[in-house]
Amino acid sequence: MSFQLFGLPVARGVAIGRALLVSSSRVDVAHYYIEPAQIEAEIQRLRMARDAVVEELETLQRELPGDAPAELSALLDVHVMLLQDELLGAATKQWIAERHYNAEWALSAQLEVLARQFDEMEDEYLRERKADLEQVVERLLLVLSEGGGGRGRAGGLPQLSAATGDNPLILVANDISPADMLGFRRSVFTGFVTDVGGPTSHTAIVARSLNIPAVVGAREASRLIRQDDWIVIDGDAGLVIVDPSPIVLEEYRFRQRSGELERERLGRLRHTPAVTLDGEPVELLANIELQSDAEAAIAAGAQGVGLFRTEFLFMNRNGELPGEEEQFEAYRGAVMAMQGLPVTIRTVDVGADKPLDRLSIHELRQEQGLNPALGLRAIRWSLSEPSMFRQQLRAILRASAHGPVRLLIPMLAHESEIRLTLEMIDRAKQQLREAGLAYGEVQVGAMIEVPAAALMVEAFLDRFDFLAIGTNDLVQYTLAIDRADEAVAHLYDPWHPAVLHLLHHIIRAARKRGKSVCVCGEIAGDIDFTEVLLAMGLRSFSMHPSQIPALKQKVLRTDTRRCSVLRPARGVPD
Template identity: 60%
Template sequence: MASFTLHGIPVSRGISIGRAHLLTPAALEVKHYLVPEEQVEAEVQRLQDAIAQVHRDLEALWTDLPKDAPTELGAFIDVHALILSDPMISEAPLDIIRTRHYNAEWALVTQIDELSSQFDEIEDEYLRERKHDIQQVAERVLKVLMGTALPMPPSREDDDSYRPQMIVVAHDISPADMLAFRDRSFIGFVTDVGGQNSHTAIVARSLDIPAAVGLSQASRLIEQDDWVIIDGDAGVVICNPSPLVLEQYRARQAALLKARKRLLKLKKTPAVTRDGTPVTLLANIELPDDCPAALEAGATGVGLFRSEFLFMGRAGQQHKMPSEDEQFEQYRKAVLAMKGRPVTIRTLDIGADKPLDPTEHNALNPALGLRAIRYCLAEPQMFLTQLRAILRASAYGKVRILIPMLAHAFEIDQSLAMLKQAKATLLDENVKFDPAVEVGAMIEIPAAALALPMFIKRLDFLSIGTNDLIQYTLAIDRVDYEVAHLYNPLHPAVLQLIAMTIDAGKKAGKDVAVCGEMAGDVKLTRLLLGMGLREFSMHPAQLLAVKQEILNSDLKAIAPVTRRILRSMEPAEIAQAVEQLQTM
């Protein structure tokens, strides 16, 4: 068998070596025929029965979740159940059967294709990935309709003989199916589609399972039982490797395992550089259930609670906003879970590029449209409700409020006025809250980085959102495959803006954090330290590796190289100097 290599998107680090198990989507082939008038209602009932069966299957999956299963898996099963209950899935195909006399499979696929085309028009990468969730739910229904079940190899309990650990290869795979494979020696997965923000990527990171997505033709080129290597760090998949390559990767795999065990010993070690400078390491979370993982990794607080996840995935509820009490309970849960450590809650970062209703009309340039704080100020009652909920949670521990996408003084002033109003209403109701709750700004627009005195005068702290700062500085749409390669954290303009922000905050005595992807990239840890950064916020899985870099860093040695990087306008010089930092 010939060996070949595929290149995709790395979404979860590590190396996996095993046999390929192909998962073929049920929706690839469905029958297309017209149902006679007298059989229409029977066909409607057939589809309703299949939907009901999938509901029962999802409920069973939820009930059987192992105690050690990541919380994301339960959340994703809930999302799939909500999608299944949405009238766009549960009712619209029934109308197609009744009006067009399509058979159930044809009606369902027709409706899913229509929904998928609407999602394709969405600019935001995260929301566009939700199309795959809808397709995965539809595939479950189709499997019931067509009398096909998910092909599964026997588990270890079913076969006493040794079975090589397996790597699932699929066009796409749902989190629920990942859970099912987990008990059957599932050690990695490869998909044709997907991106950094797909649910499969999120689950892979939470399970800490090596994965590569976006390989396009993997499910067609890789055959059942082929030997497969996943290099999760590079997003590379090697099929049928030579004995020499296999031996090299086994050695790398063993070395990574030893390194990971060593990292675990650093959990309780304070993050201090070799020359004695303390550094704060915080966690980014999406939901309160992420807090245990943050504590397990040794985080000293939450630097970014992405509150929009409480507002999303509410299919079947007519996109109803979460109530104040519902939000309060979630924020309080996170605050209590962190046991006195600070929790920074970002106000709703949603809007034209992350619409609550994906079927609504989208702006021509969503990333530049009505999003984040612009959306909140345009919906003052919604914003006031969220601020009240956050303030109420501040009575239970240290809470800070972070406002995204600020660019104008009036946006800051209006936000602070709304916060003042929220405090006044709570005082009138004798509701407890922290009156001194700190308020900070996300620095993610170049205009903000270039007008820092305006922010420092009005606010308590700053947090640099490098993902958007890079996108806006370089005019790069990260969703657009044709220009994504131009997205470069080491562009001189990006580095200048980050350094300016850190320096301005330091001079004013204000805390400055980095909460974007750069904070969790160990190749950039020493560069950020050299710029003066003393507060990093990242995914919990990245925290110990970054801590190790900090413990091995000497700020006096790093400083001159960092100054040279910030003076340079030549990409090659910058890249070479960043590599030099890794050896110091």
């Protein structure tokens, strides 16, 4: 039966595919397709795992002490029966044979199917047997993961090979961590749906940056959608259609094809200079997260990198931070890939919605009801880890010997932070000179993303070479809205007069001092904001490479002399 779910539209476009529900098991599950020739071997892996678990349970049963409760032995009997039940075994083999799922994926898929059947049972005792089923499957998954033949993964997001498999997949989950989203670009997912999240949660930001249709904050999506359901994501309306009718499906397939044709048309603007109708040149830069993203920036016609988010080098590493040499190679690779165009590298910005594995304090603060966004994050964390910070600074400075590099510091708000940061940079340069390692001339900039920094922008202009405005956090902190919380997502408003006043104040101050200022938050790639930002005097935008063609078209069609009349209407001061 077809039904619809509504959430928040965070990444435009249409996605059509089968639902892949992330397993609720506590065991990490490898997800990959197998070749047809591997089907029998994969079924054999499953059979061997089942036999091993049966033997383990039977051994436990034999070794039960004489005074053990009779219920314990009976429970072990139930687990053995579940293991040998065809509803689990035969159906799992069917997933392997027909869909070419690996054994772990097939098990987790069948667990979802059976778990729903248990939930629908009227008898309370039978419903409670779902927990036994989950425990049995968890034992099987543990044996499969330990017994070889499986392909593990670093994070919680399934890593799927696109080599085989006929159906596109849509990920359905309660939430997806930023680190897990790194694997998204290498997977076969065409879209995703999450129960939680807001329009500027990191999950939503990555979806837009990868140009993947997505809906977040859909509340009950992961409970109502079944494994393998056909799904349509309407990323423009925030709509999820489950099991669509043939007519609806054809309509969305037409919209999908139209979107692809529009992207091809915009791609022809790649070599066209971004100049407004009245002759104002506009700098269009790219945000990147990994060294490999530089290729996409060049392909999109970016004039440089306005924001290299280095924190993704630090994630999914089981608590081990990257060393200076590893970071240097990553930064140098990005600089050289940009072929002489400038690269702005931001020092690590972790905390809030981007915790590191080792930052257990993040989870502790969440459990205590504290907001990690107001805690130890970004430059605050870097200054609390001086050895790590100096390593990163040295790596960035060394990369500047291979091309133009600008160094960007996130979330500064206090004079003491500015002083300590600049001292650390000077110390890193001294260490490189003493070690005989080369580095180039590096401009140092500050990110303005805290209202306090916006209000004292003149002090920042005295100490830094350039400014970058992080509008995602600036809106969050100005309006006291947790941008990852769907419960208050409707209050997150970049059009709020207070936000617009701060933006105009920062841009006007920087232009008056003759220093460059760039917007690199989400509104930079939002064409609805382009004219207003141009009217404020902004001439540098940084966004994901996929957003550059549409924004360039908007710039080419804009006359800044005429769009300036929008300022009073939008609440921006003259």
